[in-house]
Amino acid sequence: MKDIITQLFEIENKIRPEDFQAFKRNFQRIYHELEQEGYTVINPIGQPYDERDVAIEANISNEDKRALVITKVLKPIIYKSEGGIRTLIQKAVVIVG
Amino acid sequence: MAKMENINFGIDLGTTNSGIGKFQAGKVTIFKNPVGFKDTLPSVIAYRNNRILVGDKAREMTTINPDQVFSSFKRKMGSAHLYQVPDSCETKTAIDFSALILKELLGFITEEKPNAAVITIPASFDTIQSNATKLAGEAAGIHEVLLLQEPIAACLAYANVQNIAIDELKNWLVYDFGGGTFDVALVSIDNRELKVIDHEGNNFLGGLDIDHLVLEKLLCPALEKELQEENLWKQMVNGENTAYSKLFFELLYRAEEAKKELSIKEEAFVEIEIAERYIEILITRKDFNQLIHPKVDETIKLTKHLLEKNNIKNSEVDRIILVGGTTYIPYIRTCLSQVFDTHVDATIDPTTAIILGAGYYAGTKNKQTTVTKEALPATLKNVKLAYEVNSKDNEELLTGIVDQDFSGYYRVTRTDGGFDSGIIAFHSKFNEFLKLVPKTTNIFNVKILDKYHTVVYENEHIGINHGIYNISGQPLPNDICLEIDDTLGTTYLEQVFRKGDILPLNKKLYKTISKTILKASGEKLIINIVEGKSDTSPASNLCIGYLEIDSEDLPSNLLKGTDIEIDFDISESRDLTVNIYIGAITLEINQVFNASAKQVSAVKITQELEKVLVELENIYDDEFEMADVPKLEELRVEVIELLKLLIDIDGDLLTDKIYNIDERKRKAFQAYDHLIRRRNVVAEIEEYQAQKNEIREELLLKPNPKIEHAFNNITKNEIKFLNSNQSSIIRSKIRELQKIANEIYYQNDQSYIELFYYYAIKPIEDYTDENQAKKIMNNGQKAIDKENYAELKAIITSLYHLLKVKPKNFFEDQNGTLGLK
Numbered sequence: 001m002k003d004i005i006t007q008l009f010e011i012e013n014k015i016r017p018e019d020f021q022a023f024k025r026n027f028q029r030i031y032h033e034l035e036q037e038g039y040t041v042i043n044p045i046g047q048p049y050d051e052r053d054v055a056i057e058a059n060i061s062n063e064d065k066r067a068l069v070i071t072k073v074l075k076p077i078i079y080k081s082e083g084g085i086r087t088l089i090q091k092a093v094v095i096v097g
Numbered sequence: 098m099a100k101m102e103n104i105n106f107g108i109d110l111g112t113t114n115s116g117i118g119k120f121q122a123g124k125v126t127i128f129k130n131p132v133g134f135k136d137t138l139p140s141v142i143a144y145r146n147n148r149i150l151v152g153d154k155a156r157e158m159t160t161i162n163p164d165q166v167f168s169s170f171k172r173k174m175g176s177a178h179l180y181q182v183p184d185s186c187e188t189k190t191a192i193d194f195s196a197l198i199l200k201e202l203l204g205f206i207t208e209e210k211p212n213a214a215v216i217t218i219p220a221s222f223d224t225i226q227s228n229a230t231k232l233a234g235e236a237a238g239i240h241e242v243l244l245l246q247e248p249i250a251a252c253l254a255y256a257n258v259q260n261i262a263i264d265e266l267k268n269w270l271v272y273d274f275g276g277g278t279f280d281v282a283l284v285s286i287d288n289r290e291l292k293v294i295d296h297e298g299n300n301f302l303g304g305l306d307i308d309h310l311v312l313e314k315l316l317c318p319a320l321e322k323e324l325q326e327e328n329l330w331k332q333m334v335n336g337e338n339t340a341y342s343k344l345f346f347e348l349l350y351r352a353e354e355a356k357k358e359l360s361i362k363e364e365a366f367v368e369i370e371i372a373e374r375y376i377e378i379l380i381t382r383k384d385f386n387q388l389i390h391p392k393v394d395e396t397i398k399l400t401k402h403l404l405e406k407n408n409i410k411n412s413e414v415d416r417i418i419l420v421g422g423t424t425y426i427p428y429i430r431t432c433l434s435q436v437f438d439t440h441v442d443a444t445i446d447p448t449t450a451i452i453l454g455a456g457y458y459a460g461t462k463n464k465q466t467t468v469t470k471e472a473l474p475a476t477l478k479n480v481k482l483a484y485e486v487n488s489k490d491n492e493e494l495l496t497g498i499v500d501q502d503f504s505g506y507y508r509v510t511r512t513d514g515g516f517d518s519g520i521i522a523f524h525s526k527f528n529e530f531l532k533l534v535p536k537t538t539n540i541f542n543v544k545i546l547d548k549y550h551t552v553v554y555e556n557e558h559i560g561i562n563h564g565i566y567n568i569s570g571q572p573l574p575n576d577i578c579l580e581i582d583d584t585l586g587t588t589y590l591e592q593v594f595r596k597g598d599i600l601p602l603n604k605k606l607y608k609t610i611s612k613t614i615l616k617a618s619g620e621k622l623i624i625n626i627v628e629g630k631s632d633t634s635p636a637s638n639l640c641i642g643y644l645e646i647d648s649e650d651l652p653s654n655l656l657k658g659t660d661i662e663i664d665f666d667i668s669e670s671r672d673l674t675v676n677i678y679i680g681a682i683t684l685e686i687n688q689v690f691n692a693s694a695k696q697v698s699a700v701k702i703t704q705e706l707e708k709v710l711v712e713l714e715n716i717y718d719d720e721f722e723m724a725d726v727p728k729l730e731e732l733r734v735e736v737i738e739l740l741k742l743l744i745d746i747d748g749d750l751l752t753d754k755i756y757n758i759d760e761r762k763r764k765a766f767q768a769y770d771h772l773i774r775r776r777n778v779v780a781e782i783e784e785y786q787a788q789k790n791e792i793r794e795e796l797l798l799k800p801n802p803k804i805e806h807a808f809n810n811i812t813k814n815e816i817k818f819l820n821s822n823q824s825s826i827i828r829s830k831i832r833e834l835q836k837i838a839n840e841i842y843y844q845n846d847q848s849y850i851e852l853f854y855y856y857a858i859k860p861i862e863d864y865t866d867e868n869q870a871k872k873i874m875n876n877g878q879k880a881i882d883k884e885n886y887a888e889l890k891a892i893i894t895s896l897y898h899l900l901k902v903k904p905k906n907f908f909e910d911q912n913g914t915l916g917l918k
Binding site: 025033040052054 | 133145150157161350373375515517607678
């Protein structure tokens with residue numbers, strides 16, 4: 001399932017912002033259905049880099065004086081909840097710069 | 098006599114990655130890292146922002162703070178090399194770092210930590226390096242360390258997993274091609290011993306080199322054409338252009354993914370987005386094999402050299418066993434097989450083979466020393482942890498206070514594996530902002546360690562709810578529910594917001610249309626939102642939002658099964674906004690219901706009262722307790738009176754009599770819930786349990802995996818639905834069970850005899866062709882006499898088709914009254 005979610009995430013990111021409105025409800029619905037099945041999908045784009053966030057596999061290009069921020073997300077974070085217990089099933093793969 | 102215990106725990110303390118496993122019940126189980134849930138842990142330590150990071154996060158720092166990251170320290174085991182800890186005057190040895198890795202691995206074990214373990218070492222380790230490994234083990238609290246050479250561990254893993262009988266002396270080659278290093282060892286193996294005869298290796302040849310090659314030689318030239326750039330590789334690696342430095346890491350990730358894909362498929366597509374342009378590059382396995390050929394050749398040369406210097410011919414090698422992730426590449430397997438003309442064994446996961454082997458070995462070795470159960474280090478008392486249980490922020494502060502003059506470390510991890518504070522030094526008090534996963538409960542584990550990194554306090558139950566409550570807002574006094582149809586022709590309430598939820602609130606529900614509403618048919622789609630208790634009759638609650646969508650207002654026919662989205666929004670001042678969207682007919686309605694205006698429909702009240710009156714008139718007083726009988730009569734009278742009043746006020750748009758009726762109706766329904774509904778629910782639970790037990794017994798007598806699967810699906814959430822107090826839901830479940838019971842019943846051919854008689858005893862005039870029906874019935878009787886059930890089934894089908902009015906399908910879903918389910 002995590003591969004399907006990652007593909008969905010890629011499709012979502014390929015849609016140009018000006019065209020996205022037409023697909024918005026469909027994505028909301030899909031993510032809602034995924035949540036019903038126990039999957040939580042998180043896109044960490046724009047978040048500051050945090051070395052404590054082990055749900056993220058970061059590729060850090062350069063640490064200059066600016067704060068490090070996640071600039072690109074290649075794979076989203078996916079958690080799966082079963083029997084009231086949530087487990088990380090996919091780490092995000094991100095570019096930090 | 099003291100019971101002899103086996104060591105059982107095996108550890109692969111690798112140069113690049115490490116792991117731990119345990120021998121139990123005849124096999125080795127590998128422990129997963131509770132942080133990220135991987136089988137292995139990168140053997141990397143980093144220091145950042147006063148934290149000690151171990152594993153994946155430490156490795157991440159390599160590119161930006163190489164001076165704060167320590168890896169491959171295994172190569173310095175036993176040497177006098179000292180590592181300078183950043184921002185401190187402290188120095189560390191390879192033993193210290195290895196001990197940290199070992200402690201981290203021991204942390205993977207949830208049960209009691211072992212005091213004895215097998216730890217693997219490279220075949221090249223001398224006595225000093227081996228002793229240094231033992232010291233690292235002891236420093237990690239492993240009092241008895243048994244060393245095992247990595248190639249031997251690999252042989253043990255392959256031999257044990259496949260149960261290979263070795264009756265005569267054989268030579269095995271252990272080909273270990275990992276992420277960063279290559280090693281090959283020649284091992285002699287017989288039923289008594291395993292011995293490393295000799296080994297060869299290259300410390301700077303691994304899978305990462307292959308990823309770099311794919312990037313430089315396959316991806317860069319293709320991208321240069323697309324981007325009309327030159328020397329892209331150089332521009333990426335010289336670090337002058339930030340955009341290209343970022344691209345390097347993305348391409349490196351894509352190269353690794355392509356490498357993995359090519360292990361399964363003949364070709365892989367690499368897709369890269371550059372400046373909103375998607376560029377696709379095709380890599381075939383043929384191109385890839387050509388590319389990596391020189392690297393593979395290098396390993397083959399080393400392997401050949403190993404055999405030559407030990408005077409072993411290819412024919413004398415019984416098999417080559419594979420270790421290390423890079424050996425997943427099919428080309429490597431093919432090359433080895435062709436060059437050495439021997440069996441290449443790739444039957445087990447090469448990335449965990451060493452852990453497995455160490456575990457098998459540990460499972461056969463007795464503990465030599467009787468270690469008396471060591472007294473646990475003095476446990477810290479009076480640890481106070483302060484935090485907010487509910488939060489709307491992305492991070493929540495945790496303060497830990499130790500009521501002693503304590504110096505040590507703390508570490509906080511989230512139990513879902515997504516957060517790890519790292520190990521941080523503190524003195525009597527610490528503060529840590531904990532990252533929260535939105536809109537859910539976050540459970541954290543807090544550990545306090547002494548100066549030797551031994552756990553002296555642990556609390557695994559720090560729960561923080563994110564987004565569930567807003568501390569500043571007002572709580573809802575009652576549940577807010579949507580009335581929906583069930584499949585039995587009645588309605589029930591679905592909770593949208595729960596009593597106590599804090600305003601403002603927003604939620605989207607996805608429902609389906611429960612009856613076909615043809616345009617201009619006069620039918621209506623009803624959205625009824627009530628405030629009250631979700632486990633009561635819809636009519637006993639206060640209506641706060643009522644909307645009728647007339648068929649005339651529909652842009653086209655609305656078909657049963659169409660999806661409908663309903664978005665609920667309640668403001669701080671309790672205004673309810675409902676947005677309804679039906680994508681199939683592009684209908685969107687936005688309606689605001691003001692909290693001060695009551696929502697009442699006389700038609701709906703009438704329908705509700707008429708329905709309950711039918712039920713009241715069909716119940717028998719003797720089923721109730723004596724004290725309740727007068728109350729039932731009172732309720733019946735009240736319902737009739739309310740129905741009369743509704744007729745009286747027909748057309749009255751001025752007075753507020755309808756509100757008075759509505760108030761009385763709700764009271765009447767509350768009495769109904771108390772007297773009848775609650776009693777019905779108990780009876781339905783009993784019926785459900787009886788039906789369930791009956792099916793369970795049938796399945797025990799005659800197991801059927803398909804029916805069992807369906808049965809388990811129906812019953813899996815029974816605690817929830819049996820406690821829902823929702824008659825509709827329980828009745829739906831009973832019907833699903835009845836459907837299964839019916840299926841079980843008709844598994845038996847003889848059941849069809851009964852079904853035949855059901856048709857045979859019907860009046861002959863019920864059939865369209867009476868003569869034909871009689872003839873078929875005669876044939877049916879003959880089929881029963883001959884026990885020809887196949888024919889009997891065909892005869893029943895023919896009779897069904899001849900019937901003027903088809904029998905009602907008991908299991909068919911009923912149309913809804915509201916139009917929404």
